Amino acid sequence: MTDVGFAHGPQPVPMWSPELRRGLSRILVLTALLVTGLAAAAPAQAADNLVQNPSLEASTSGFPTCWEKSGYGEHTFSIGTTTDAHTGNVASKVTISGYTSGDRKVMMLKNATCAPKVTQGRQYDLSVWYKSTTVAAALTLFRHDASAGWQYWTDLATLAATDAYKQKTVRTPPLPAGTDQIIWGVSLYGPGTLITDDYSMADATALPPTPTCTDGVACTKGRWQVMPYQSAVRGIHAVVLHNGKVLLVAGSGNSTTEFRAGTFRTAVYDPANGSFTNVNTPEDLFCAGHVQLKDGRVLVMGGNKDYPTPDGSVGFKGLRSSYIFDPATNKYTKINNMQAGHWYPRRPSWATATSSRSAASARTPRARPSPSTSSPRKTAGWPGTR
Numbered sequence: 001m002t003d004v005g006f007a008h009g010p011q012p013v014p015m016w017s018p019e020l021r022r023g024l025s026r027i028l029v030l031t032a033l034l035v036t037g038l039a040a041a042a043p044a045q046a047a048d049n050l051v052q053n054p055s056l057e058a059s060t061s062g063f064p065t066c067w068e069k070s071g072y073g074e075h076t077f078s079i080g081t082t083t084d085a086h087t088g089n090v091a092s093k094v095t096i097s098g099y100t101s102g103d104r105k106v107m108m109l110k111n112a113t114c115a116p117k118v119t120q121g122r123q124y125d126l127s128v129w130y131k132s133t134t135v136a137a138a139l140t141l142f143r144h145d146a147s148a149g150w151q152y153w154t155d156l157a158t159l160a161a162t163d164a165y166k167q168k169t170v171r172t173p174p175l176p177a178g179t180d181q182i183i184w185g186v187s188l189y190g191p192g193t194l195i196t197d198d199y200s201m202a203d204a205t206a207l208p209p210t211p212t213c214t215d216g217v218a219c220t221k222g223r224w225q226v227m228p229y230q231s232a233v234r235g236i237h238a239v240v241l242h243n244g245k246v247l248l249v250a251g252s253g254n255s256t257t258e259f260r261a262g263t264f265r266t267a268v269y270d271p272a273n274g275s276f277t278n279v280n281t282p283e284d285l286f287c288a289g290h291v292q293l294k295d296g297r298v299l300v301m302g303g304n305k306d307y308p309t310p311d312g313s314v315g316f317k318g319l320r321s322s323y324i325f326d327p328a329t330n331k332y333t334k335i336n337n338m339q340a341g342h343w344y345p346r347r348p349s350w351a352t353a354t355s356s357r358s359a360a361s362a363r364t365p366r367a368r369p370s371p372s373t374s375s376p377r378k379t380a381g382w383p384g385t386r
Contacts, residue, residue, distance in 0.1 A: 048202065048203075049201060050116035050124075050201040050203070051108070051116060051199045051200060051201045052066040052108070052113070052114045052116075053065045053066045053067065053114075054199045054200060055090070055197060055198050055199075056081070056085075056090045056091060056092060056197060056199075057088045057089065057090050059090070063080075064081065064090065064106075065114075066108060066114035067092070067106055067107065067108060067109065067114075067185075068106070068107055070105050070106070070107045070185070071103050071105055071187070072102045072103065073100070073102010074100040074101045074102060075097070075099040075100055075101070075102060076099075077094070077095060077096045077097075077104045078093075078095045079092075079094050079095075079104060079106065080093055081093060082195060084131075084195060085197050086165045086197040086198045087197065088197075090197075091195050092106040092195065092196050092197070093193065093194070094106060094188045094193070094194045094195075095188075095192070095193045096190065096191050098191075099190055102189070103140075103187040103188060104187070104188050105186060105187040105188065106196065107140075107142075107183055107184070108183035109183070110142070110144070110150050110183055115144065115181040115182065115183045116181060116201055117180065117181055118175055118180065118181060118182050119180075119203075119205075120175050120179045120180070121177070122174065122175055122203060122204075122205040123171055123172050123173065123174055123205055124171070124172045124175075124201055124202065124203055124204055125169060125170070125171050125200075125201070125204040126139065126156070126170055126171075126172065126199075126200070126201050127167060127168065127198075127199070127200040127201075128167070128186060128196050128200070129165050129168075129197050130162070130165065130166060130167075130168060130186060130194065130195060130197070131163065131165055131166070131193075131194070131195040132159055132160075132162060132188075132192065132195070133161060133193045133194075134188070134191065135158060135159070135160060135161050136188065136190025136191075137159040137186055137187065137188050137192075138157065138158050138159070138186070138189065139155065139156045139157045139158075139159065139184060139185075139187075140156075140184060140186070141153040141155075141156055141182055141183070141184045142183050142184070143176065143179045143182045144179065144181035144182065145179060145180075146178050146179075147178060153176075154173075155187070156170050156172065156184075157170045157295045158295070160326070161192075170295070184201075227274065229274060231248060231267070232248075232265075232269075232278065233248050233249075233250040233253065233265040233267045233276075235249075236249060236250050236251065236253065236287065237249040237250075237285070237288065237290055241268075241292075241298070242292075242296035242327065243296070243327050244270075244271065244272070245268050245271070245327065246268070246269040246270075247266070247268055247325060248266065248269055248276075249266050249281075249285050249288065250266065250267075250285075250286065251264045251265065251266075251281065251283075251284040251285040251286030251288070251303055252265075252286045252304060253265065253286060254286060259306075259307060264281040264282070264283065264284050264285065264286075265278070266278070266279040266280075266285070266325075267279060268327070268330055279325075279332070280332070281332065282323070282332055282334065283319060283323075284303050284304040284305070285304075285323075287302075287303060287304050287316075287343050287344045288303035288304075288319070288345070289344065293324075296328075297324050297325060297326050298325040298327075299323075299324055300323045300325060300332070301321075301338060301342065301345050302320070302321070302338065302341065302342035302343060302345045303318070303319040303321065304316060304317070304319065304343060305317035305318055305319045305341055316343050317341060317343070318340075318341035318342040318343035319343075320337040320338045320339075320340060320341045320342075321334065321337055321338075322334075322335050322336060322337065322338060
């Protein structure tokens with residue numbers, strides 16, 4: 001059953017509007033090694049799934065029991081169910097076209113029976129299987145305060161586009177004081193189609209005991225070790241990823257020969273086994289800026305569009321391009337351009353929902369800084385900040 005309509009106007013509970021040097025020719029990798037005896041344990045989930053009707057199979061009045069159609073803004077939309085399910089015979093389906101503003105989503109009902117009961121201060125692992133034709137999809141949470149009632153809480157993560165079913169799992173921050181229930185779902189905030197199924201929510205607070213470190217001062221301060229092999233690339237930029245690997249970005253590596261040949265390099269280094277995985281690098285990200293997003297991906301902004309002329313009449317030229325690097329796939333994804341080209345953007349920040357960039361546009365030898373900011377949900381670009 002599908003609900004089709006044209007939505008407009010403000011809603012009582014607003015959601016963010018949809019809208020983020022020269023290297024050594026031969027380098028030795030210096031790795032800060034924490035204790036080898038410190039085992040990395042995967043987060044443990046409790047056995048109980050707190051979501052009511054998680055596979056959407058039970059139905060009330062033609063729509064999954066304990067779920068409702070929700071959203072606001074100006075766009076054409078349809079919300080219903082589909083037999084294209086991850087398991088069983090029912091999944092939810094949301095489609096938006098003619099988009100101007102707002103979002104649409106399938107959410108858990110805000111009542112004592114359907115909304116999962118929670119404990120303040122605890123964290124919960126949320127999981128959903130989905131398909132999406134767009135990156136304009138975010139996992140949205142509301143919380144119930146024992147005194148103030150229901151209120152929007154946060155957009156916890158964005159979802160990558162995928163033709164096949166993919167699982168998205170995230171962990172909430174500790175629940176604020178007074179919180180006794182939460183509800184959540186996936187918001188579609190741009191043109192496209194989103195299908196979701198098999199929701200899961202489990203208390204993640206009761207983790208197994210933390211392994212004990214027995215390596216003395218190295219437990220807290222680490223230890224340097226010179227590795228017996230060379231890096232696969234000049235590590236102009238290095239980012240420790242959430243999976244323990246290291247992203248090394250070289251671009252042209254300050255080599256005009258590599259630049260003219262269109263040879264741009266990135267590698268992912270795995271300290272566990274000393275391996276390097278080459279990553280296809282679409283542009284010269286030499287002297288770019290980068291910031292790690294809270295879902296573990298890396299936003300890379302700017303870079304080198306061209307080198308100076310021999311006579312010095314023209315200096316380095318900065319790129320306008322922006323990319324998201326995903327450690328899960330070892331791939332860059334192009335997103336929106338910046339307003340101006342930047343070479344070594346400095347002080348990228350993502351304290352809440354904005355990213356600031358300030359650097360020389362590098363179009364002439366005397367280029368002046370060109371500061372700018374970006375709000376990640378004013379466009380469908382700059383994803384992954386929630």
